[in-house]
Amino acid sequence: MTGAETIAECLKAQGVEFVFGIRGLHITAVADAAKRRGVRFIEVRHEQSAAFMADAYARVTGKVGVVIAGTGAGTAATMVGLQEAYCSSSPVLLIASQIEQAHLHKGWGDLHEVKNQHGLISNVTEACYDVATPSDIPHSLQAIFSRMAHGRPRPYGLEVPVDVLNAELAAPFSYQPVTHTPTLPDAQRLAEAVERIARAVRPVIYAGGGAIASGAGQAIKRLTELLNAPVLTSIKGKGVLSEAHDLSLGNLGTEGPVRALIEKADLAIVVGTRFSNRSTGKWSLRLPPHWVRVDIDELQFAKTHPGIQGSHIVELVGDARITLEYILGRLEKQSSRPQGFEGLEVIRAKKQTMESVRATYPAEVKLLEDIRHVIKRDAIVTNDSTMATYWARRYFEVYEPGTFLWAMGSGTIGFGLPAAIGAKLAKPDRQVLALCGDGGFLFSCQELATAVKHRAAIVVLLFNDNAFGMVDYGQRKDGHLFGDEALANPDFIALARSFGAEAERVDSLDQISEVVEKALARNRLTVIEVPVALRPAPDLS
Template sequence: MTGAEAVAECLKAQGIELIFGIRGLHITPVAAAVKKRGLRFIEVRNEQSAAFMADAYARATGRIGVVLAGTGAGTAATMVGIQEAYCSSSPILLLASQIEQAHLHKGWGDVHEVKDQHGLISNVTEACYDVKSASDIPHCLHEIFSGMQGERPRPYGLEIAADILKEELNAPFFYQPAVRTPKLPGEARLEEAVEMIAQARRPVIYAGGGAIAPDAGHAITRLAELLHAPVLTSIKGKGVIPEDHDLSLGNLGTEEPVQALLTEADLAVVVGTRFSNRSTGKWSLRLPPRWVRIDLDERQFDKTHPHIQGREIVELVADARTALEHILVRFEQQPSRPQGFERSTILRTKRQTLDRLRTNYPTEVQLLEVIRSALRRDAIIANDSTVAAYWTRRYFEVYEPRSFLWAMGSGTIGFGLPAAIGAKLAKPESQVLALCGDGGFLFSCQELATAVKHRLAIVVLLFNDNAFGVVDYVERKAGHLFGDEALSNPDFIALAKSFGADAVKVDSLDAVGDALLEALTRNRLTVIEVPAVLQVPPDLA
């Protein structure tokens, strides 16, 4: 068995079914080996897109995404996508080839040779493993998959020299699949947490992406209903509890009516979040000072912005769902319960927020409502960094976990279409909508070819304002526009059709709903161009 075949056997044993990438010169033996073993290889048109697709696949399923990249340029092209996966805690394996071992660091001018590929990968992953012999491959992959499933989910790299991929193993092949083992909370801290919650009068819950990853939504909903506690989320936490639930306040924590409500709270149960800039309105979120905080990564406790950090905190280092289920068992035995908030008060607070928004931004709010009404509850939204997506991150209602994808970790553009492809491959029966701007769409429009090849019925809403709209808004506000910023765009309808996609251009925002419904009914890859200049949402204004 060769090194490449050992990689394929390990992936298959681990339950990997789908791999994204391009068959670069050195990595082709792995692509061939995985295909022979029945794994599906999705060959893309740019390695950056492969990383975005694998990331979206992981977010939509909770499974591990795998990227295959050739030495040098191919691996370098994945870096933006792998960085996004790191920032957003997605479990991605980057399998990268390397020049022959004997040639490393010699500077002889090998094909695809780069100065420090290992360092490049290490900068955007939790760790990068270098294989020294073919027989090391099973052990390295077991360690990587164990780290992904036992610790905070993040990308890892595995770098294998071209000669090792062809080398025969010098020992019998053996691979033990890594198994997810939830990290349990310490008993003493658990009792402290339950006592703190029992002493509270009006607790609130704040949930981030760390609540989505272990499927903690049901436990959060049970706890919220038991405590009569409103549930706020980060952007990545959207959908952990259905946002039409009476107790859900979604990502509205920095809105004025919600801020007023939060002044009445005396405890926050904080689950799996780092309180990022974008989720907290540039760290303007104000939670009560007493916290019960649950996180799989104890390093995160010391990395909270000082404007948000609580003052009296019980910290539980544990898997979110496991910790919450333990809290629920103990709390249900408590003789006293918090008074909590009246549901009518929470509903009124949310209604006040949205009514005020509807008054000041009627066009943008109507657009969100039209999109939401056209989609099924479990539809997946893949957001690029465009003005429309800046609206959805806070004000678009999400009803299911793993259905709202946004490159908020890195803030990159070009994510929307590849993410939609990865999500559709993950969940072929789900409706998948990509929200793109004209600027970001041209970063990855070539992946329409990938979608056509695999007959993926994705709908792309392409908002065309002939600009990098968010950047232009910020620069205009600062007085730094020079008149040469307008983008020169292609005929997007002709472009999409040239790939074999359906395409239509609507005349106004009022026509978006009908066009979207028709595209979803046709169940074909469809690009809908929407010529529109949207106002930026109030948190950017």
């Protein structure tokens, strides 16, 4: 068994379903070995897209997304995607080839040689493991999968020299698959947290992507109903509690009526979030000073922006789901519990927020409502960084966890289309809709070929304002536009059809619901161009 076959055997034993990438010369043997073992290889048209697809796959399944890339340029092309996975805490594994060990650091100009590929990978992952023999591979992969399962989910790298890929395994193959064993926080801290919550009068819950990653949705629903505590979320946390729930406030924490409601709270239960700039309105979110905070990553407690950080905090290091379930079990035995908020006042705050926004921006709010109306509750929406998604991150209702994907960690563009493909491959029975701008779409439009090849029946809403709209908006505010910023775009309809996709153009936002509904019913890859410039969302102005 060769090193390449050893990698494939480990991936199969670990239950890996897909590998995304391109068969670069050095890494071809891994792709071939994986395919021979029933692991589906998705060959993309750019390695950056492979990383985005693996990221989306990880977000909607909770499993590890796997990418392979050849030495040098192939590996370097994954960097933006891995950076996004790192910022958004997605478990993505990059398996990268390397030149022969005897040639490393010699500078001989070997095929695909780069100065410091290990450092390149390390800069955008939690760690990069190097192997010197095929026998090192099972141990290294087991360590990587274990760290992903028991710590903060983040990308990792495995760098394998081409001579190791081709060498024979010296000992019999042995690999013990890693299983997730969630951990509870310190018992004394747990007791203190239960006491703190039981003493509260009006608690509020703030949940982030970590709550979704741990599968804590049902626990949060039970906790919010037990305590009558409204739930706020980060962008990545959208859907951890259905935003149709009477106590859900989604990502509306910095809106006037919601802010006034939160001022009445005396305790925040904070679950799995880092309080990023975008999720908190440039750190303008205001929670009560007393917190019970749950996070798998102890280091995150000290990294919170000082404008957000509470002053009296019970810190719980552990898995969000089992920690909340433990707290629930103790609270349910308490003779007295927090009074909480009246459901009607939470509903009123959300209603007032949406009515205010709708009065000023009727077309943009109607667009989101029309899209929501025609897709199923469990449909997956992937987002590029475009004006439509800046509206959606706050005002689009999400009903289930893992159904709203955005590259909000790194803020890159080009994520929407490949993420939609990765999500559709992971969940073929789900509707998948990508919201893209013309600028971001051209970063990854070649992946329409990947979608066609693998029959990924996604719908792409392509908002075309012939601009890098967000960039232009920022410059326009500062009075720095030069007049040459308009993009020279192709005929997007002809472009999409040339790949074999269905494509059509709408004349107004009023047509979108009908056209999207027909596209979803058609169950084919469809690109819908929307030549409309949306106004910036109010939190951007």
